[in-house]
Amino acid sequence: MCGLTGLFHPLDPAIPDRGTLTRMTDLLRHRGPDGEGFHTEPHLGLGHRRLAIVDLAGGAQPMATPDGKVVISFNGEIYNHAALRTALEALGHVFRTRSDTESILLGWRAWGLGVLDRLDGMFAFALWDRDRGELLLARDRLGEKPLHYARTPGGGFAFASELAPLLALPGVARGMNHAALEDFLALGYVPDPHSMHIGIQRLPPAHALVLRRGAAEPAALYRYWQPPTRAAAAPADAAGEMTRRLDAAVRARLMADVPLGSFLSGGLDSGAVTALAAQAHKGIASFTIGFEGAEDESAIAAMVAERYGTEHRTQSATADYLAAARGQAAIFGEPFGDHSAVPTLAVCTLARKHVTVALSGDGGDEVFAGYRRYRFHKLSEGVRRMLPAGVRRQVIGRLAAAYPAMARAPRWLRARNTLTELSLDSALGYYRTVCKLHHERRRGLYAAGVRTTLDGYDPSDRFIGLMAECDPEDSLLQAQYADLHTYLPGDILTKLDRTSMAVSLEVRPPLLAHPMVEWGMALPAHLKLQGGVGKQILRQAMAPMLPDEVLSGPKRGFAQGxxxxxxxxxxxxxxxxxxxxxxxxxxxxxxxxxxxxxxxxxxxxxxxxxxxxxxxxxxxxxxxxxxxxxxxxxx
Incomplete structure (x- = not known):
């Protein structure tokens, strides 16, 4: 895993200032403590910080073709690079390293933009083709690796893995993006393509941006991949297929020339990943952060570790959230509202003492419908379809307004919330379940000038648009699809990347292998959610491999003190x-x-x-x- 920076001026042929590029890159030292590299030429400067994982001796970056005409600065891992190497060698290309970076470089020479369709991995990169005069900025399908960009004075562009190098550049607009503030208070994160800084944007997942020499504006921004919008027929042996696919994804993510480990929370997703990893890689380490109280899963995690003989390490933790709150901006470069980032940083810190790469169970809830909100949404949608819209809005809406709030009661007793969600159309109802601070209360916190600025802007519009892209008869897939474009990249994967990179740890989530996502999202609803219990197919697949406490235990998450x-x-x-x-x-x-x-x-x-x-x-x-x-x- 690494960090990249760059400066590009499509109209000015001057060579970018090396000192500025160096200072930008130094701000990403935590992402790559093992080395740095630079490339400068007219119009372009690239910087790179390296965390050496594969081909420790030969994988330095930026990396260029032998003639120096194509150069890349790359952050991530390409798990199928060996297969790409074989295909490219058959076409006559000659490799000089064992690095996965070179497979992208030569893949561009062979297939152009088609190389993106062939990459299986997590990645963000900047690739310059001097003959074409094109700079390609690209990000992986799910958004595991970040890439930010900004306009600089005089018509230039700057880009970086994190916000800090761009914020440190004179001339990049740093003012508050009020729409992003509204999104943050509503959702707890700033969704792509915005950042909290008015002058900086994020490249969305599964997108590529083409900048061209001589063109003041980007030549193209296009999407090269999309998850399923409609369910497929049920596989004949779904549980067996689930096991085979996850095992293949885990094995691919064990590719490394450095020590490997796995996060082990005591839940189903991390238990499945750890069990398969331990069978494929003897002596793998596992890591658990334990908490006091009913939400502590360290004892269950220890059962899985003992069963598979991992080198298990547990650390008890308490979190001072008041102290941690002020440290979040230093890690994320902007406000980040998921407080589970605090214990996630703790488990990353523990793992980094022993390994350089860790596997995680992230993504299972989105792909296989593990969140409780999916159950509520599916039930609510069933009620909506039985009642005319007018009845829902007039009768149920009035009941909701009259019902006491009971904000501290269990969700099943909070009838006001449920009634309000039922009174709304499907997408708005689902948005309300994920909203952290509802419209009236949120707008009530703002000063009058901010409220005026935000007139006409509503974070719910994003969900309405996304859910409309899916099969209208599959309410579960609609909710999953919305989360895959919002919550997963904006919250879960942002948290995972920044907390792990803060301590120079690479984390790989096998459940987010894009073939797994394509297959899992397209499963019929009953294979994901049945009887109010999610991740049905994963539970069936893992039944022979994990204890009942993992398979049937409630979803706990991190301690909520x-x-x-x-x-x-x-x-x-x-x-x-x-x-x-x-x-x-x-x-x-x-x-x-x-x-x-x-x-x-x-x-x-x-x-x-x-x-x-x-x-x-x-x-x-x-x-x-x-x-x-x-x-x-x-x-």
């Missing part, structure tokens, strides 16, 4: 949200923020999630996300 911490330390919360950074920003109504904390402290409501997001935002506004612009200018 966050609400109690914010009540016990309400004065600190109040001081931060009413402090200089928040008030001077001009974004919020101080009285509304104060009221939010009061309601949480008193127990009248559970506002732990929005308070966490606001605390993270406060850390961001304090300027703890990137070096000052002046630091770069004076260096």
């Amino acid at each position: 966050i609400a109690g911490q914010f009540r016990e330390r309400a004065e600190v919360v109040r001081a931060r949200l009413g402090g200089e950074a928040m008030l001077d920003s001009g974004l919020f109504d101080a009285v509304a923020l104060h009221r939010l904390v009061d309601e949480h402290e008193s127990g009248r409501a559970d506002h732990a999630q929005p308070i966490w997001q606001l605390l993270v935002l406060e850390g961001f506004l304090r300027g703890e996300s990137a070096p000052a612009e002046a630091e770069m200018a004076q260096a």
Whole structure:
């Protein structure tokens, strides 16, 4: 795993300043502590930080063809690079290294943009073809690896794996993107293609951007892959096929010349990945972070580790979320609202002490319908189809408005939420289940000027558009499809990349192998969700391999001590949200923020999630996300 940076000016043939490029690349040292490399020529500069995983001696970057006319700076892993090598050698291409990077370089020579369709892996890269005068920026299908870009003064472009190198460039617009702020408070993350910074965008997953010498604007932005929008027929032996596909994906992700391990939470997804990895790679390490209370899964994880003889390591942890909130901006470069990033960083830190690469179970919930919200959405959709829209909006909507909120009750008792969701159309109902802070409360927190700016903008529009792309008769697939384009890349994979790269650890999720995603998403609904229980096909496949405690245990996730911490330390919360950074920003109504904390402290409501997001935002506004612009200018 690595970090890349670059400067490209399509109209100016000057060679980019090497000092600026070096300083940008230095800000990604944590992504690649094993070496650095640079390439400069007229119009273009590329930088690279390397975390050596494959071909430790020969895989240095940026890498060029022997004639120097095609150059690449690459972040990721290409798991089928051996097969690509065979195909390319048959076409007469000669390899000089064992590196997977070279398979992209020569693949471009052989197939042009068609190389993207042939890559099986996680990747983000910048590839320059001097003869064509084209710079290709590309990102993997699911968004496992990030790539950001910005316009620079005079018509140039800058790009980087993370936000910090771009934020440190003089001239890149750093103002607050109010639409991104609205998305963040609604969803807990900033979805692609935006960032919180008005001048910086993210390349969306499964997209490629072509910049051309002599053209002031990008030549093309196109999508090269899309997940299924309609279910296929059920496979004859679905459980057996599930096992075969996952085993192949796990084995492919064991490709490395460095020590390997696996995250092992005690849940089904990580248990399945670890079990298959341990059978394919003897002596693999496994890592668990344990917590106090009912959500601690370390004992169950230990059962799986003992069964498969992994070199298991467990670490007990407690999390100070108030302290952690201000550190999020330094890791993510912008506010990030998923507080499970804190324990994820802890398990990454533990793993990095022993290995360089770790496998994870991420993606199983999205691909095989593991989230509880899918069950609620499917049930709600069944009710919607029995009731005319007018009845739902008028009768059920009025009942919802009259019902007490009961915000701290279990979800099945929160009839107001359920009734409200039922009164809405399908996409809006699903959006409401994933929304962290609903429209009225969210807009009530803003200062009047921000509310005016946001008139006409609604984060729900993204979900309405995505769900409309799917089979209207398959409500489960619609919800999964929306998550695959929003929550998975914006939250789950962003969290995984930044927390692992913060400690120079590469993490590989086999359940997100794109053939697995294509197959799993297209399964009939009953093979994913049945009887209110998700991931049916994965449970059937793993039944011979995992203990009942893993197969039938409830979904726990990381410990949730966050609400109690914010009540016990309400004065600190109040001081931060009413402090200089928040008030001077001009974004919020101080009285509304104060009221939010009061309601949480008193127990009248559970506002732990929005308070966490606001605390993270406060850390961001304090300027703890990137070096000052002046630091770069004076260096």
